[in-house]
Amino acid sequence: MAERPSIAIASERVQRTCALSDSVERLRYVKGARADALRRLGLTRVRDLLGHVPRRYLDFSRVTKVAFADVGAEVTVMGTVDKVELKFPRPRMQIVNLFVIDDTGVVEATFFKQPWIAEQVRKGDVVALSGKVTFAYGFKQMKAPFYEVVDGDMGYARVLPVYAVSEGISVPWMRRIVSTALSDCGDVCDFLPAGLVAERRLPALGRALREVHFPSSVAASERARRRLAYDELLCLQLTLLSRRDLELAGATAVEHEVLGPHMDALLAAMPFSLTDEQRAAADETLADMASPRVMNRLLLGDVGTGKTAVAAVALAACADTGTQAAMMAPTSVLARQYAEKIGPLLDAAGIRWRLVTGADAPEERAATEAAAVSGEATVFFGTTALLSERLEFARLSLVVIDEQHRFGVSQRAALRKKGPGADLLAMSATPIPRTLALSVYGDVDLSRIAHRPRAGAGITTKVVSPDNLDLAWGAVREAVAAGQQAYVICPLVDDEDDGAGLEDVPESVTSTSKSLRSAVSTLAQLRRSVLPGIECDLLTGKMRADEKDAAMERFRSGATQVLVATTVVEVGVDVPNATAMVVLDADRFGLATLHQLRGRVGRGDVSGTVYLSCAAKKGTPARERLAALEATSDGLRLAELDLKLRHEGEVLGYRQSGGVTLRICDLEADADLVELAHADARAIAGADPGLHGPEHRLLAHEVRDRYDIYFEELERS
Numbered sequence: 001m002a003e004r005p006s007i008a009i010a011s012e013r014v015q016r017t018c019a020l021s022d023s024v025e026r027l028r029y030v031k032g033a034r035a036d037a038l039r040r041l042g043l044t045r046v047r048d049l050l051g052h053v054p055r056r057y058l059d060f061s062r063v064t065k066v067a068f069a070d071v072g073a074e075v076t077v078m079g080t081v082d083k084v085e086l087k088f089p090r091p092r093m094q095i096v097n098l099f100v101i102d103d104t105g106v107v108e109a110t111f112f113k114q115p116w117i118a119e120q121v122r123k124g125d126v127v128a129l130s131g132k133v134t135f136a137y138g139f140k141q142m143k144a145p146f147y148e149v150v151d152g153d154m155g156y157a158r159v160l161p162v163y164a165v166s167e168g169i170s171v172p173w174m175r176r177i178v179s180t181a182l183s184d185c186g187d188v189c190d191f192l193p194a195g196l197v198a199e200r201r202l203p204a205l206g207r208a209l210r211e212v213h214f215p216s217s218v219a220a221s222e223r224a225r226r227r228l229a230y231d232e233l234l235c236l237q238l239t240l241l242s243r244r245d246l247e248l249a250g251a252t253a254v255e256h257e258v259l260g261p262h263m264d265a266l267l268a269a270m271p272f273s274l275t276d277e278q279r280a281a282a283d284e285t286l287a288d289m290a291s292p293r294v295m296n297r298l299l300l301g302d303v304g305t306g307k308t309a310v311a312a313v314a315l316a317a318c319a320d321t322g323t324q325a326a327m328m329a330p331t332s333v334l335a336r337q338y339a340e341k342i343g344p345l346l347d348a349a350g351i352r353w354r355l356v357t358g359a360d361a362p363e364e365r366a367a368t369e370a371a372a373v374s375g376e377a378t379v380f381f382g383t384t385a386l387l388s389e390r391l392e393f394a395r396l397s398l399v400v401i402d403e404q405h406r407f408g409v410s411q412r413a414a415l416r417k418k419g420p421g422a423d424l425l426a427m428s429a430t431p432i433p434r435t436l437a438l439s440v441y442g443d444v445d446l447s448r449i450a451h452r453p454r455a456g457a458g459i460t461t462k463v464v465s466p467d468n469l470d471l472a473w474g475a476v477r478e479a480v481a482a483g484q485q486a487y488v489i490c491p492l493v494d495d496e497d498d499g500a501g502l503e504d505v506p507e508s509v510t511s512t513s514k515s516l517r518s519a520v521s522t523l524a525q526l527r528r529s530v531l532p533g534i535e536c537d538l539l540t541g542k543m544r545a546d547e548k549d550a551a552m553e554r555f556r557s558g559a560t561q562v563l564v565a566t567t568v569v570e571v572g573v574d575v576p577n578a579t580a581m582v583v584l585d586a587d588r589f590g591l592a593t594l595h596q597l598r599g600r601v602g603r604g605d606v607s608g609t610v611y612l613s614c615a616a617k618k619g620t621p622a623r624e625r626l627a628a629l630e631a632t633s634d635g636l637r638l639a640e641l642d643l644k645l646r647h648e649g650e651v652l653g654y655r656q657s658g659g660v661t662l663r664i665c666d667l668e669a670d671a672d673l674v675e676l677a678h679a680d681a682r683a684i685a686g687a688d689p690g691l692h693g694p695e696h697r698l699l700a701h702e703v704r705d706r707y708d709i710y711f712e713e714l715e716r717s
Contacts, residue, residue, distance in 0.1 A: 020047040020185060021705055028180045029173070037168030038177075046185050047705070049178060051232075051663055053212050053225055054161035058128055058148060061158040061217065067104035069133045069140060076130040077107055077142075078150065086118040098147070100127060108139045109147065117147075126150040159215045178213050186210060191698035192231070200676065202227045229665040230673050231702075233439055236662070237681030238691070238699070239707040240443035245689065247413055248294050251421035254397040256289040260320030262349050266312060269348035272453065274313075278306050281447040282313045285425060288445070289317050289398070295423035298441050300432055301449035302635040303599030307427045310449075311400050312342050314425055319351040319378045323397035326380045328415060330403050331568060332357040332545040333552045338402070339381040341574075346379055356382030356391065359545035365390075383545070387414050400425045429599075430592050433640050435667040435674045442678050450636075459602040459633065461610045463586070463626045472582045472611035473530050479580040480534050480561045484606060486580035488526065488564045489597055491588045492518035493540045517584040523564040531562060539565040567593060569600055576604030586612035587622040591638045594629055640668070 024030050024038050024046055043049045064075040079102035087095045094115040100107050109129050111117050121127060131145025146162065151172070163174040190197065190205040197204070203211065208227040215221035267274075274282060281299055288295035301307045311327065318325040327342075329335040339355040346353050354368045354377045368391070371377035375394030380386060396419025401412060416422050426444070437446055464471055476486045495518050519540050526536050537560040539551045548568070554560040556575050563569070567589070581601045586594060594612065602608025612629065616622035628641050667674065684696065691700035 020045065020050070020188065022046050022185075024049050024177075024181075027177060027184065029177050033168045034173065034177070037166050040166045040168075041164070046181055049181050050185070050209055050213075051228070052163065052178075053228065053664055054221075055164050056130075056146070056162045057215070057218055057221060058130055058146075058160040058162060059158070059218055060128070060160065063128075065104040066100075066102050066107050066140060069107070071133050071135045071140070074130075074132050076128060078102065078126065078128045079107070081121055081123050081125045081127055082106070084118055084121060084123060086115060098127070098129075100129060106139065107133075108141045109145055110141060110143050112144060121147070121149060159218055159221065161213055161215075182210055182213060189698060191702040192234075193695045193699070195695075196680065200230065200680075202230060205231070225664060226670065226673060229670050230677055232662055232664050232706075233670075233673055233677035234681055235699075235703045235706050236439065237442040237677055238685060238703045240441075241681060241685045242703070244296060244443040247416060248421070251294060253292050253294040253421050254289075254321065254323060254423070255292055256286075256317045256323070256397065256423075257320040258286040258290045258317045260317075262319035262351055263313070263316045265349035266316040266345055266351070269345050270309065270312075272309075274309060275306065275449075275451070275453045277449045277451060278309055278453070281307075281310045281449055284445070284447050285310060285314050286317060289314065289423050294421055295425065296444045297423075297425050297447060298437070298444045299425060299427045299447045299449070300437070301427070301429060302452070303429050303596055304452045304603065305429075305449040306453050307402075307429070307449060308338065308341060310447075311402075311425065311427065312345055314398060314400065315342070315346065315379050316349060316351065318398050319349070321397065323395045324372070324375065324378050324380070324393050324419070325398040325400065326382070326386050326393070326396060326415060326418070327400040328382060328384070328386050328402070330383070331541075331548070332359060332383050333539075333548055333568065333573060334402065335381050335383050336549060336552075337574060342379075342381070351379060352377040353379035353381065356380055356385045357545050357549075358383060358385045359549060360385070384411060387411060391418075393418050395419065396422050398423050398425065400427065402427045403429065429596055430639070433636065433667070435671045436639075438674050438678045439662065439665070439667060442681065459598055459608045459610060461598060461612065461629045463612045463614055463623065463630060466613055466615055469582070469611075469613055472613070475609055475611065476531065476562060476580050476582065477534070480531075482606075483577075484579040485555065485558070485560070485575060485577050486562045486582070487569060487578060487597075487600055488522060488562060489569070489581065489583040490517045490519040490522050490564065490566060491585045492516050493542050493566055494518045494520040516588060519564050519566055522584065526562065526564065534561050535559065536562045536564060539563055539568055541566060541568045567597065569597070573600055574603060575600070578603070579606045579608045581608065581610045582613065583610065584613045585615075586626060587614045587616060591625065591628065591641055592635070594626075595633075595635050595638050598629070 022045065024043060025035050027046065030038065038044070038049065041052065043052055059076055060078070062076065063078050066077055066079065069075045069077055077100070079100040081098055082101045083099040085097040087097070089095060094113055096111040096114060096117045098109040098117075098121060100109060107129065126149070128148045128150055129142055129145045131142040134141045134143065148160070148162075148171070161175060161178075163171055165171055165174055186206055186209055188206050188209070192202070192205070203223060205227070208224040211220045211224035212228060215224065285295070285297055285299070288297055299307050299310060315325045315327070327338060329338060335357055336355060339353070343353055352371070354371055356368055360368065368380070372380060373392045373394060399415050399419070399422050401415070401424070412424075416424060479486050519538060523536055523538050537551050537554055539548060539555070543551070551560070551563070552573070555563045558577065578601050581598060583589070583594065583597060589597070598608070598610040601610060612626050614622055614626055625641075628638060632638065665673065684691070688696050691697065691703070
């Protein structure tokens with residue numbers, strides 16, 4: 001087991017000053033079903049509960065009388081229920097109308113497909129309604145407002161919190177439990193140094209916890225939330241820096257030779273000159289590799305910006321230094337494609353290389369292992385097969401990881417351990433806004449390539465309903481008739497797929513369709529009736545590595561005309577002859593994923609067309625989200641839109657794999673806090689690397705307690 005990071009050693013000397021790390025079941029009222037309900041929300045410790053900040057507030061200090069509620073305004077009104085109506089205008093449609101009166105007038109609140117409201121709210125109840133005011137049929141109305149039956153616990157509260165809850169626990173019960181937690185555990189020691197709290201003009205931690213849950217005003221709640229968001233960002237930044245120190249503990253950097261015959265030969269063999277942005281990224285990478293400091297660099301670039309060329313330059317530096325490099329890709333298809341693209345350049349430069357995948361024959365694997373341990377080969381392209389214990393390197397000095405967010409912390413660390421002190425160049429085609437990059441990748445240096453050196457013929461994106469899919473299938477037939485190829489993308493592999501691997505896209509921006517298309521059934525349908533006589537094939541992540549390689553080779557060679565696939569083709573796959581794509585159930589994918597998928601077509605001399613099938617009606621959030629893809633090809637802009645709709649872990653693809661995500665911080669609204677926390681963390685870690693100073697010991701304890709999963713992954717590797 002690896003040695004614990006120094007930040008953790010410092011934390012162990014801190015005596016417990018509060019019960020934030022205790023189980024929520026130690027709180028009053030939390031037993032049985034309520035404990036289970038909290039667990040479903042991810043709230044297992046008191047810390048989690050107090051970090052579960054309200055999603056909105058009912059501001060009773062600003063209740064508007066019905067007569068003065070302006071049409072079009074977002075207001076809170078309070079009154080007595082005069083009438084409750086439950087209607088069934090058509091099958092499977094229920095409408096509940098509440099007529100609420102105060103001493104100035106009446107407002108009608110309408111709720112769709114929520115018949116239980118008619119049982120929960122009775123005539124004579126006092127209710128609060130919060131939402132947008134409209135006017136129709138002689139009444140002021142509120143469609144689907146937030147509502148709350150006013151009971152005794154509101155008599156003293158001017159601003160009442162509204163929490164996200166789950167089955168088994170109501171909002172009033174959540175308030176009671178949080179209030180209990182604040183009463184029992186709210187007098188916490190502030191782990192931030194007093195000087196930092198004063199410099200950043202932050203409220204004290206105990207006050208922030210009380211104000212975010214039961215604020216004296218809405219403005220006070222926002223000040224409190226920002227304090228907690230800053231804490232979250234600062235601790236994450238310090239965790240990332242500490243994790244980096246642990247990964248590199250005791251390692252000595254290799255000072256690479258970045259000017260040599262292999263480098264010159266590689267650059268001369270390239271069929272193009274590097275663009276200014278590619279050259280800048282290559283220069284930054286080579287400067288790091290030549291320095292006495294271990295490189296941790298992330299190269300960001302949209303689809304087709306030429307990150308591979310920068311990686312090739314870094315590989316050549318290893319050849320001139322007499323060391324080795326390993327380039328790991330998330331799929332065998334992509335690993336083989338890198339070997340096919342970069343391999344000829346390496347051959348021209350006199351650099352020996354090998355390809356390592358799980359499909360290698362035993363004799364081929366043995367030859368690769370011999371070439372690695374002897375130093376006979378310099379560059380190794382591969383998948384996670386590179387992590388095999390039998391594969392040992394003579395002197396590994398560079399690790400290149402493509403689409404690095406698809407690998408766990410332990411996998412990245414395991415590959416670097418094969419070459420202590422090895423430089424790391426991570427690459428990602430996922431467009432990442434600056435705030436997201438600073439917060440989640442705060443321990444690395446960033447290079448970015450923003451423009452494509454060769455844009456291709458371009459892509460047109462169209463959103464269609466399932467009823468109009470004939471337009472898309474017609475385009476596929478026309479492309480095939482013209483000698484071109486097409487992709488059909490499905491969210492599921494087969495009909496037994498439970499969708500566990502799907503992206504976590506909020507229901508509010510997806511269609512209501514529960515029946516998702518699978519690649520296997522779609523392939524059968526295309527062969528049977530939709531595209532008869534056209535050669536269709538299948539490519540999914542469930543196939544064996546050799547099956548995937550064979551399917552991709554058939555498509556690349558032109559033997560397959562239409563490839564039905566899942567998102568396994570999202571990154572790196574380069575078939576210039578592919579000009580059409582149909583994405584089924586497109587609303588079930590994130591914008592960044594859809595942007596990368598459509599980058600698979602239009603890469604040659606013929607423009608590409610992408611059809612996004614979505615069952616949602618025009619004007620709905622699901623269709624409006626996809627309309628953004630019709631309107632722009634700017635990947636960074638789409639990533640920013642995606643970030644507004646989804647969690648940062650969902651955008652990057654690591655939320656489902658157990659990665660820690662930000663609970664409180666809003667990366668768009670808190671952009672200034674991201675910058676401050678990034679700078680403050682580097683200053684603190686630079687002045688006190690182990691957080692051993694007395695002013696930082698509480699902070700060290702907090703960092704370890706919040707983000708222990710990061711250290712546990714490394715300790716297990």
